[in-house]
Amino acid sequence: MxxxxxxxxxxxxxxxxxxxxxxxxxxxxxxxxxxxxxxxxxxxxxxxxxxxxxxxxxxxxxxxxxxxxxxxxxxxxxxxxxxxxxxxxxxxxxxxxxxxxxxxxxxxxxxxxxxxxxxxxxxxxxxxxxxxxxxxxxxxxxxxxxxxxxxxxxxxxxxxxxxxxxxxxxxxxxxxxxxxxxxxxxxxxxxxxxxxxxxxxxxxxxxxxxxxxxxxxxxxxxxxxxxxxxxxxxxxxxxNLRHLDNEIAKRKIVSDKYDELLSSVDGISIMSAQADVDRNYAYYPIVIDDQVYPLDRELLIELLNENNIFPRKYFYPSLNDTKAYKGLYKGVTPNSSQISERVICLPMYADLDVSSVEKICSIIWSVNR
Ligand SMILES: Cc1ncc(COP(=O)(O)O)c(C=O)c1O
The missing domain is CATH 3.40.640.10 (Type I PLP-dependent aspartate aminotransferase-like (Major domain))
Known part of the structure; x- marks a missing residue:
């Protein structure tokens, strides 16, 4: 554990x-x-x-x-x-x-x-x-x-x-x-x-x-x-309010490290910063295009799990595709379904050390060479 x-x-x-x-x-x-x-x-x-x-x-x-x-x-x-x-x-x-x-x-x-x-x-x-x-x-x-x-x-x-x-x-x-x-x-x-x-x-x-x-x-x-x-x-x-600014500053360090190490992996998309926005670095989602990246999402999760790293499929399934709601409500949402099928959120929290981020990214890179 x-x-x-x-x-x-x-x-x-x-x-x-x-x-x-x-x-x-x-x-x-x-x-x-x-x-x-x-x-x-x-x-x-x-x-x-x-x-x-x-x-x-x-x-x-x-x-x-x-x-x-x-x-x-x-x-x-x-x-x-x-x-x-x-x-x-x-x-x-x-x-x-x-x-x-x-x-x-x-x-x-x-x-x-x-x-x-x-x-x-x-x-x-x-x-x-x-x-x-x-x-x-x-x-x-x-x-x-x-x-x-x-x-x-x-x-x-x-x-x-x-x-x-x-x-x-x-x-x-x-x-x-x-x-x-x-x-x-x-x-x-x-x-x-x-x-x-x-x-x-x-x-x-x-x-x-x-x-x-x-x-x-x-x-x-x-x-x-x-x-x-x-x-x-x-x-x-x-x-927690007393420590919030510090927590967000620490999250920024984690996010910046991920950005630096993942921005050029073929087949992995990371999100760009938005204009006029001060961020909170709540999550670190990546989207995997398995036509380009050698592994599909499930295999990448498996590989990370084997290395004791546990990302999550946030958000999956897209809610229009869930057992509870499939076919019940109006709306055509191919982008949502496509992202849901390919997204994972990598570990992201204030106390995540840079060496762990480096380890996660080197595993992601390892199959791309
Ligand atoms: C997008 C979104 N909306 C609503 C909620 C519900 O919030 P809570 O867990 O505080 O009830 C969550 C919870 O994780 C969420 O991710």
């Missing part, structure tokens, strides 16, 4: 730092339901993202379901199949219908030139994903949404701390959801948040997050869920 290099490793504060942060819980005995640590963390996040409206959640998935319900949406949502199941699941769980739009081959985000063809009188929103921390065509998506009076809900699960044109990515679209799962650049063990522009949504979002309870009247006004972030999660967030 010890010398296995896994696809990710969770960033954690020191044990003492975390204990210090949760000490007050033993005095207050206030474990959840908007406690003082939760509120402190919430205001730290609002400052960091420079946003007025934010709500914290037990996880990112519940946050996505919540905002669809809180906006009172119905009908169809145009989204990408090249994502984690949560994006599509949330739409369906909230009682709406996903419509799959294809993605671009260069950055795997929604192809904005294909969105308008999918708009019908039932379309109420677009749910793009800043996949792997690469941002979508924000300006084009915004123009389409304005023209057709649609909401834009970004699944920004991978994009915490990313900036576009100097502004935190949270400030684009009607709403952005961030995941703070243990596998993410920044974690609260499990957790997530919504950042939204319309302050009138706050009341609904808070009620859906807490069983539909109106705190003023004590009445149950809507059929809500239980999706609150607890004090232990928030304390982990407060600690």
């Amino acid at each position: 010890d010398n296995k290099i896994l696809v990710t490793q969770t960033s954690m504060p020191s044990f003492d730092e975390y204990c210090e942060e949760i000490k007050s819980v033993w005095d207050s005995k206030w474990l959840t339901n908007n406690g003082p640590i939760h509120n402190k963390f919430k205001s730290q996040l609002a400052d960091k993202m420079n946003c007025d409206n934010i709500e914290l959640f037990v996880n990112g998935h519940q946050a996505l379901v919540n905002v669809i319900k809180s906006m009172g949406l119905s009908g169809e949502i145009i989204t990408t199949p090249f994502t984690f199941a949560s994006t599509t699941n949330a739409i369906i769980e909230a009682g709406l219908v996903p419509v799959f739009c294809d993605v671009k081959l260069d950055d795997y985000t929604l192809d904005s030139s294909k969105i308008e063809d999918l708009i019908t009188d039932k379309t109420c929103a677009i749910m793009p994903v800043h996949v792997f921390g690469y941002i979508c065509d924000i300006d084009a998506i915004n123009d389409i949404a304005k023209k057709h009076d649609l909401k834009v809900i970004y699944d920004a699960a991978h994009a915490f701390s990313v900036k576009y044109k100097g502004q935190d990515i949270a400030n684009y679209g009607d709403c952005s959801m961030f995941s703070f799962h243990a596998t993410k650049v920044f974690n609260t063990i499990e957790g997530g948040c919504l950042v939204f522009t319309d302050s009138a949504l706050s009341e609904n979002i808070a009620m859906y997050r807490n069983f539909g309870l109106n705190p003023l009247t004590g009445d149950i006004e809507i059929c809500g869920s239980n999706a609150k972030m607890n004090e232990f999660q928030a304390a982990m967030g407060i600690c």
